[in-house]
Amino acid sequence: MAKFKVIISDPTDGKSKVVEVEEARAAPFIGKKLGEIIDGIIVDMPATKLQILGGSDTDGVPMRGDVHGGIRRQVVLSGGAGFKPKREGARRRKTVRGNTITDEISQINLKIVEQPTKPKETKTAEATA
Numbered sequence: 001m002a003k004f005k006v007i008i009s010d011p012t013d014g015k016s017k018v019v020e021v022e023e024a025r026a027a028p029f030i031g032k033k034l035g036e037i038i039d040g041i042i043v044d045m046p047a048t049k050l051q052i053l054g055g056s057d058t059d060g061v062p063m064r065g066d067v068h069g070g071i072r073r074q075v076v077l078s079g080g081a082g083f084k085p086k087r088e089g090a091r092r093r094k095t096v097r098g099n100t101i102t103d104e105i106s107q108i109n110l111k112i113v114e115q116p117t118k119p120k121e122t123k124t125a126e127a128t129a
């Protein structure tokens with residue numbers, strides 16, 4: 001069955017958190033695509049919305065949003081995930097994985113897009129005295 005290492009990054013404080021999900025907890029990720037918004041209850045973060053940014057499979061092949069499906073493909077890249085050109089205009093045929101999460105994915109990158117708001121602490125008369 002599927003086992004994922006989920007990396008959740010928080011853009012407000014710049015920190016990230018790693019959560020491992022497997023078996024029944026991993027099932028909601030199967031079939032999701034890059035860019036989709038999911039509920040945080042899957043990774044024990046209730047009332048939080050998370051966006052799928054990317055991931056990689058067991059061999060380290062990265063996912064790309066512009067390649068459809070969940071299989072590996074060789075595509076000509078000029079930059080972005082999977083290829084960093086050393087010269088301007090360089091292109092190269094590289095193996096990347098499609099934008100759909102399958103059982104073969106081992107790492108999923110998520111970003112927090114909506115968090116529950118914390119109640120503001122108000123100063124009482126006792127605290128100021």
